[in-house]
Amino acid sequence: MAFIELSSVQKKYHMGEVTIPALDGVSFGIEEGELCMIVGPSGAGKTTVLNILGGIDGCDEGKVKIDGEMINSFSRRQLSVYRRQNVGFVFQFYNLVPNLTALENVELSASLTKKALSPKRMLDRVGLGERLNNFPAQLSGGEQQRVAIARALAKNPKLLLCDEPTGALDYSTGKQILELLQTTSNETGMTVIIITHNTALTPMANRVITMRNGKVHRITINDRPLPVSRLEW
Numbered sequence: 001m002a003f004i005e006l007s008s009v010q011k012k013y014h015m016g017e018v019t020i021p022a023l024d025g026v027s028f029g030i031e032e033g034e035l036c037m038i039v040g041p042s043g044a045g046k047t048t049v050l051n052i053l054g055g056i057d058g059c060d061e062g063k064v065k066i067d068g069e070m071i072n073s074f075s076r077r078q079l080s081v082y083r084r085q086n087v088g089f090v091f092q093f094y095n096l097v098p099n100l101t102a103l104e105n106v107e108l109s110a111s112l113t114k115k116a117l118s119p120k121r122m123l124d125r126v127g128l129g130e131r132l133n134n135f136p137a138q139l140s141g142g143e144q145q146r147v148a149i150a151r152a153l154a155k156n157p158k159l160l161l162c163d164e165p166t167g168a169l170d171y172s173t174g175k176q177i178l179e180l181l182q183t184t185s186n187e188t189g190m191t192v193i194i195i196t197h198n199t200a201l202t203p204m205a206n207r208v209i210t211m212r213n214g215k216v217h218r219i220t221i222n223d224r225p226l227p228v229s230r231l232e233w
């Protein structure tokens with residue numbers, strides 16, 4: 001039994017008269033501790049899958065099992081507890097609270113769970129130990145994304161979900177961020193899922209799920225994922 005199992009997941013969005021089939025029978029499994037990449041063209045359903053895994057959104061049909069729990073049948077309240085205790089999110093545009101410092105942003109997230117790690121130590125790990133008291137507007141894009149990763153990691157989540165985490169970053173900053181995500185997955189056994197448009201990044205993953213038109217098009221397993229330091233794109 002895999003750590004994450006989706007079976008025949010369907011999700012439609014309704015916009016007035018129009019129905020948009022975002023997910024049309026999605027099934028896959030992800031093992032605990034894997035670094036998994038989800039790739040595919042715009043509109044393929046990648047973010048929808050991630051939001052469902054993170055309990056931000058629900059599905060219409062099908063099963064979503066995470067660590068033995070059927071989260072598709074959770075109530076709103078159960079989902080909110082699930083999100084708080086198990087999931088770290090890293091978004092494309094950081095989503096930091098602008099009037100809190102870097103440290104306060106991470107502390108806020110750490111305060112949500114009992115098993116949280118030290119916010120200062122996490123900011124140190126992402127190379128921002130000297131910038132604790134800076135506000136997001138005083139940090140570069142890459143630094144803000146690193147705060148966002150520290151914030152997600154400080155919760156010590158079972159599942160780290162990243163939606164285009166390097167989409168807004170330059171090459172070398174993006175590479176640092178990916179290295180950090182890969183190291184975290186390797187060293188802590190955290191299950192990490194990363195959405196990307198860039199198929200050149202896929203050799204770094206244990207598992208690559210390619211989506212197209214709301215369906216899983218292909219699943220590839222890499223027995224020997226490449227360290228990010230050896231990737232060029």
Ligand SMILES: Nc1ncnc2c1ncn2[C@@H]1O[C@H](COP(=O)(O)OP(=O)(O)OP(=O)(O)O)[C@@H](O)[C@H]1O
Pocket residue numbers: 013014015020021022040041042043044045046047048049
């Ligand atoms: N809140 C929403 N309301 C209506 N339609 C939506 C909503 N969210 C997503 N969709 C539609 O569902 C489909 C899948 O969207 P999704 O955001 O999952 O794609 P994606 O693969 O993440 O694309 P991108 O690479 O552009 O981020 C798209 O056709 C999109 O327009």
Ligand SMILES: [Mg+2]
Pocket residue numbers: 046047048163
């Ligand atoms: Mg998306």
